[in-house]
Amino acid sequence: MDYLTLLQILDSTLRLATPLLLACLAGLFSERGGIFDIGLEGKMLAAAFFAAATAAVTGSVWLGLLAGIAASMVLSGLHGLASITFRGNQLISGVAINFLAAGITVLVGQSWFKLGGRTPPLIGGGRFPEITLPFAEALRDVPVIGPFYAEVISGHTILVYVALLCVPLSWYILFRTRFGLRLRAVGENPAAVDTAGVSVIGLRFAAVAICGLLCGIAGAYLATGLGAGFVKDMSAGRGFIALAALIFAKWRPWYALYATLLFGFLQAIALRPDVLESLLHFKIQVQLLDALPYILTVVILAGFVGKAVPPRAGGEPYVKER
Amino acid sequence: MTLMKSLMGAAASIALTAGMALAEPAIIFDLGGKFDKSFNEAAYTGAKKWADETGGSFKEIEMQSEAQREQALRRLAEAGSNPVVMTGFAFGNVLGEVAGDYPDTDFVIIDMVVDAPNVTSVVFTEHEGSYLVGYMAAQASKNNTVGFIGGMDIPLIRRFACGYAQGAKAANPDTTVIANMTGTTPAAWNDPVKGGELTKAQISQGADVVYAAAGGTGVGVLQAAADAGALSIGVDSNQNGMHPGKVLTSMLKRVDVAVYDAFSRGTEQPGGFSVLNLASNGVGYAMDENNAELVSAEMQATVDAIADKIIAGDITVHDYMSDESCPALSF
Numbered sequence: 001m002d003y004l005t006l007l008q009i010l011d012s013t014l015r016l017a018t019p020l021l022l023a024c025l026a027g028l029f030s031e032r033g034g035i036f037d038i039g040l041e042g043k044m045l046a047a048a049f050f051a052a053a054t055a056a057v058t059g060s061v062w063l064g065l066l067a068g069i070a071a072s073m074v075l076s077g078l079h080g081l082a083s084i085t086f087r088g089n090q091l092i093s094g095v096a097i098n099f100l101a102a103g104i105t106v107l108v109g110q111s112w113f114k115l116g117g118r119t120p121p122l123i124g125g126g127r128f129p130e131i132t133l134p135f136a137e138a139l140r141d142v143p144v145i146g147p148f149y150a151e152v153i154s155g156h157t158i159l160v161y162v163a164l165l166c167v168p169l170s171w172y173i174l175f176r177t178r179f180g181l182r183l184r185a186v187g188e189n190p191a192a193v194d195t196a197g198v199s200v201i202g203l204r205f206a207a208v209a210i211c212g213l214l215c216g217i218a219g220a221y222l223a224t225g226l227g228a229g230f231v232k233d234m235s236a237g238r239g240f241i242a243l244a245a246l247i248f249a250k251w252r253p254w255y256a257l258y259a260t261l262l263f264g265f266l267q268a269i270a271l272r273p274d275v276l277e278s279l280l281h282f283k284i285q286v287q288l289l290d291a292l293p294y295i296l297t298v299v300i301l302a303g304f305v306g307k308a309v310p311p312r313a314g315g316e317p318y319v320k321e322r
Numbered sequence: 323m324t325l326m327k328s329l330m331g332a333a334a335s336i337a338l339t340a341g342m343a344l345a346e347p348a349i350i351f352d353l354g355g356k357f358d359k360s361f362n363e364a365a366y367t368g369a370k371k372w373a374d375e376t377g378g379s380f381k382e383i384e385m386q387s388e389a390q391r392e393q394a395l396r397r398l399a400e401a402g403s404n405p406v407v408m409t410g411f412a413f414g415n416v417l418g419e420v421a422g423d424y425p426d427t428d429f430v431i432i433d434m435v436v437d438a439p440n441v442t443s444v445v446f447t448e449h450e451g452s453y454l455v456g457y458m459a460a461q462a463s464k465n466n467t468v469g470f471i472g473g474m475d476i477p478l479i480r481r482f483a484c485g486y487a488q489g490a491k492a493a494n495p496d497t498t499v500i501a502n503m504t505g506t507t508p509a510a511w512n513d514p515v516k517g518g519e520l521t522k523a524q525i526s527q528g529a530d531v532v533y534a535a536a537g538g539t540g541v542g543v544l545q546a547a548a549d550a551g552a553l554s555i556g557v558d559s560n561q562n563g564m565h566p567g568k569v570l571t572s573m574l575k576r577v578d579v580a581v582y583d584a585f586s587r588g589t590e591q592p593g594g595f596s597v598l599n600l601a602s603n604g605v606g607y608a609m610d611e612n613n614a615e616l617v618s619a620e621m622q623a624t625v626d627a628i629a630d631k632i633i634a635g636d637i638t639v640h641d642y643m644s645d646e647s648c649p650a651l652s653f
Binding site: 005114 | 355356357358363500502503505506509512513514515516518519520522523526527538541542545549564
């Protein structure tokens, strides 16, 4: 495998890891706040649809992004209402959101566009353009680093950079601000937070709202950054891989970046069976690579590599007094 | 009371005439959906053409999950629809079980052979059509590298890939054919993002013509190819118009003709199985104003000559499904 091929695989890795990273961080905020969320998939799907639909109608990808975020946050609000206000089962609410999103996107899409739940293909301003970072072309001739910068780092849509920036930002918010401390506390011991006079309900809703925001960006990236329009079920299980990545990352922002990059890399290398074959000298089944993220997660959960301890109060609705 | 009675009577007579009259035909679309711009949409076009011409109406069901197949078949058969047409190989097993329970209903299955007295099977020689577009792809390729992206990894899609590779190698023996499948589950028909990434990966390996036989995933393939300035080849329906000037041609599989014929025959289905091939115009390649500039008259003449040779039997295109192997491509 030559250097250029490696760069192309890494380039693809970054593109494929971005929706996983955003969804993983979304789940991170929610679960750190004590709300399990298996509705990441559904929120991404709804966001993808409304982003593509709005971008197709208005021709503006930015309005599409806003619509995607709004759709995702509405579903988040629903999840919050069910699991925080009404103290319902968080897993069931998440499953319901997945079903709701899978159905409603196709239904609304069919009634708006009459294309069988698809949106028209996006053109021009309806998609996020690829950004060439400054000096990318000038530095291309610098050995090793130059092509890496030009091929892998440069030339992505703005949402990829937003996603990458979200990692230090999440770390800072969670571990260096008062809000972050309270958010983590509410996922570990909500009674203590309540005793300190801070609203558990408010904090948990904030966590769920941030989750909706990030899922919205992830969905919009799928439909208007990576793709050019919505196709039914286009999230194709990425929300669940993001959940696996979250466990793999042990609910930490930087580890989330590494985990999603690893999973993205596995997906990217699965696209190039020829490279694998020339490296390993035997044929490896693509299906195995597709399954690896899940296998790795099971290994982690089984406690072979370190220990993944979820937030202690996760999944339990907070009741002040019984 | 009298009003009620007459209403009931009217309803009963309507129900009776509906039951006797015949027999509205019905069609079941496979996963991927009625408007996939490809396989199922071709079936819909045929059904609609029949409805427009005869003024008749037809029932339709779109599959949403694997589990619905049997339910949909039984529901239509019990509602008296006749014939019941279904698109897709995946109905094969289910139909084999269900057909015997409804001996008075005629079933027509496309893309699969089911051996039952009341089932008519229609299959296409996709390898022949794919051979033609493979030939064109190799002629249009400047890097001597062409790509193939399949949907779900099933023998039928390998038949497309195999015919394509044979055609490409026949046009230019030095041509490299890169073949990828999107996945092994039905989700592979609806993953344009992965389709797009596969296309980018193939283009980075030098492919400059990419053939998508992948249902809804193909939307992402054609898009990624158009974005990167490469050519693409559509499948089943004429997809040349999706990116005018960027889609070299489309491998036509006249599912619309099959459905139209099945509907027109009504309850007089021949049974057995029929093969729609190049000779009967069941497969072919698409030319229209969108790709007129991409395909020179010379190129078209060559391909038409090849088509004639296949029809005459001078060229035999190997069918992957006959022995599960392909001389021109290893999977």
